[in-house]
Amino acid sequence: MTDSFPRTPPPGGNRPPFDPARITRARLLAYLSPQRFSFAVTVLSGIGAGLAPLALLSGWSFLLTAVWGTSPMMESLLPDWPRPLAYAALGALLPALMLVRGGLVALHRQGLFQAGHQILHGLRSDLFANLMRQSTGFYQPAKTGELIQLLFHQTRLVQSGATRLLDAATLQATSVLGIVGFLLLRDWGYAVGSLLLLCAALPLVRSFRERTRQTAATEEADTAAHVRATQEVLGGIRLVKTLARERSEQERFLRADLRTLAHAAQGHRATALTAPLLASLAVVGLAAGLVYAKLTAMSPAQFLVLNTALAALCPPLRALSQTRSQLEPMLTACAKVFEFIDRKPEVCDAEDATPLQQPRGEIILSGVRFAYPEAPQDALRDCSAIFRPGRVHALAGWPGSGKSTLLSLILRFHDPRDGSISLDGTDLRQITQDSLRNHITVVNQDLFLFRDTIRNNILYGRPNASEDEVIAAAQRASAHEFILDLPGGYDAVVGEPGCILSGGRQQRIALARAFLRQAPILLLDDTYFSLDPESEQKIEAAIDELCRGKTVIAIPHRLSSLLKADEIFVLDAGQIVDSGRHEELLARCEVYRQLCERHFRAPDLATPATMATL
Ligand SMILES: Nc1ncnc2c1ncn2[C@@H]1O[C@H](COP(=O)(O)OP(=O)(O)OP(=O)(O)O)[C@@H](O)[C@H]1O
Ligand SMILES: [Mg+2]
Structure with a gap:
């Protein structure tokens, strides 16, 4: 047992090379170390139960010898007892021994169950904790199935393999050793012959298995x-x-x-x-x-005892050979599970990182370069910009020019390869990730709602908010009225009958969540949705209000939104090629002019309802 081996590696520490044997010996046992007493009971009861057949066989042999012949031991133990009564008394010892064995087996199995449960729970919590630590780039839709499989199926394989291994190393191994020892002592010739026969049968059984x-x-x-x-x-x-x-x-x-x-x-x-x-x-x-019994003039009692011992040998032998075949899938599952538990997130908190306190919201990018892992070219190159509090900034550029990447760097989903991003003069790498994101509100197309009550969905933005704050946020997002019309109101569960929400209503609930956060920085990405005019108007008005007094960095998809920005940054192939107001850029920036002509459509300008945004 080891508790010096950590369940998870130290942050940033170098891991030793992957070694399956080391895993089974040390890392799995580390999950059991908090309950070392119950683990010791499991091991001891397994060994005890494994030795019990030895006592049973000895008692059985004693009794048979006494019944079939004269037993000097019986004479000395119960000299004056009538024979039938003496046999009955000795015979009663066997069920008593069986009961003791049954008790030990039950204790052992219960301990195995608990140990397996502890391993399963420990692995799952470590896996999930590391899953939550990973940077967003790690999560791709294609990976979800694999992760679910890892969390629920592979951990179960480890659990069942580990409990079988523990059972094999204690109860089954002791049983085999005890019974084989018994057979050798009683008649080594018969024992060796039978064991050779068993060994000869093994390849056949193995091929079937x-x-x-x-x-x-x-x-x-x-x-x-x-x-x-x-x-x-x-x-x-x-x-x-x-x-x-x-x-x-x-x-x-x-x-x-x-x-x-x-x-x-x-x-x-x-x-x-x-x-x-x-x-x-x-x-x-x-x-x-x-044939052997005839040749050696073996007594019937001896023959019966030896064959009872052989019959008792089969179940633990079978269990041991099954454990062997389970070992490989278990080690493979272990390798996968620990590989993931040891996976270092792309972005980690620095040891001297401090929590962010009430920021003003000035964000400065200086010479930022960034490339996605394994991507052939940079997604952002030499980007410098200042985003000031109380102003609305827009990012404009062709698809793939790096707009979303820039927002994810501000959220510290990735770190720049070169250059730096600072908030109120502090490099983002010196700020804890949690506290940074707690001061940023993101509104994008993934306005995800949980299958939970509307109240809890809004509260997800700030779980400690009061009921009044939730209602105020819903009112500001123009969601309060339709929520009250739903059966159950704020207690209606999203997605259940009576609460199947239209896209526009879902967005308004997600916006209420954004209002509740009260963060000084607002990032808006892909906020253009095709909605009915009423929803669109309400959402635009809500977003307009949400922007007030914050450092806003938006990726608008309509010319009307661009026109409202205090400053527009033009991105081209990962570089900020120009910045300024719409008219200035139209006059001097070719990329921007082409964007306005081909990407931001002119008819958009003509729709009065869409003019109010940003
Ligand atoms: N997870 C990723 N892994 C590798 N490359 C990526 C990843 N995400 C984006 N890229 C690449 O980085 C570049 C910038 O992508 P980004 O999503 O920031 O562009 P965008 O301006 O937001 O585009 P759009 O207008 O289509 O949303 C693109 O070349 C894109 O292919
Ligand atoms: Mg994008």
């Missing part, structure tokens, strides 16, 4: 693909229906289902054949044993 394992692996892979494809179809159900592909999807589902079931049946056949095969081998062994 290997077949079962392979079909199980194929079945698992098939099921995973089947689940993934079904998830995709359900996620894209609108497309399926629009293109009238229901029937073909149904056929695809049935085909995949039949394939999975066929593999399951193959595995079942292999398992079903193993038992009769082993029974036949046992009969062969018994016949050979009878």
Whole structure:
């Protein structure tokens, strides 16, 4: 047992090279170290239960010898007792021993369950904690399934493997050692012969088991693909229906289902054949044993005792060989789980980072260069800019010019490769990430709502806000009135019957969340949504109010929004090529002129409703 081995590596520390044996020995045990007493009880009760068959076999042998012949020990132990009564008294010892063994096994199993549970819970919490620490670049839709699999399936594999390993190393190993020792002491010739026969049968059993394992692996892979494809179809159900592909999807589902079931049946056949095969081998062994008994003039009592011992040897042997086959998937799962637990986030808090206190909101970029990991070229190059409190700044540029990247650097989702970004004169790297983001409100297209009450969805912006503040935020986002009309009002659960919200209403709730944050910096990305005119007008007015008095950096998608900005920064292929007001830029910046002509459409100017934004 080790508690010197950390469950998670020290931040920024260099990890030793990955070593599966080290993991099983030390890192998994580290999850059990808080409960070392219950762990010790589990180990000891396992060893005790493993040794119990030895006592049972000895008692059984004693009794049989006494029944079939004369036992000097019986004479000395109970000299004056009538024989039947003496046998009954000794016979009663066996169920008593069985009871003790049963108690020890139960204690051991309960301990194993707790240990497995602790490992599972520890792994899952470490995994999830590190998942939460990762920078946003890490999360991609394609990775979600893999992460869910890691969190729920791989950890279960580790849990079951670890408990089996613990069981094998204590109860099963002690049982095998005890019984083999007993057999050797009673009749080493019979013992060696039977063990050789068992060893000869092992390759046969193993080949059957290997077949079962392979079909199980194929079945698992098939099921995973089947689940993934079904998830995709359900996620894209609108497309399926629009293109009238229901029937073909149904056929695809049935085909995949039949394939999975066929593999399951193959595995079942292999398992079903193993038992009769082993029974036949046992009969062969018994016949050979009878020949040996005849040749050595073995007593019936001795024969019965030896075969009882051999029968008792089979379950722990089977458990040990199954553990061996489980070890590999468990180590693979361990490798994946620990690899992720050890994964360092792209952005970490510096050791001397301090929390941000009431910032004014002046953001200065000086010579910022940034490239995404594995990207061939820089997403931002030599960017310098000043974003001042109380002013609205707009970023304008062709798709891919680096506008969103610039906002994510301000949020410290990534750090610049060169140059720096400061807030009120302090480099962002010297500020704790939590406190920085607590002073920034982001409004973008991902206005995600949880399947929770409207109140909790708004409170997600600032969980300690009062009821009055929630209502005030909803009023400012023009959401209060329609929320009151919903059955349940603020307690209505988003997505449930009666609370299926239109896009515009969802956005207004998300805006109420933004109002509640009261952060001095506001980042607006992709805030153009195709909505009904009423919602659009209300949202624009709400955003207008949200911008007031803050450092606003917006990525507008309408010319009307650009016109309202105090300063526009023009980005071209990751560089800020110019900045100023609309008229100035139109007069001197070719990129900007082309953007206005081709990207920001002129008809937009003609819609009075869209003029009010920013
Ligand atoms: N996660 C990523 N990994 C690698 N490259 C990325 C990633 N995100 C963006 N890029 C690249 O960085 C560059 C800038 O992208 P960014 O999303 O900042 O542009 P944008 O101006 O916001 O574009 P749009 O107007 O389409 O939203 C692009 O070349 C893009 O392909
Ligand atoms: Mg973008």
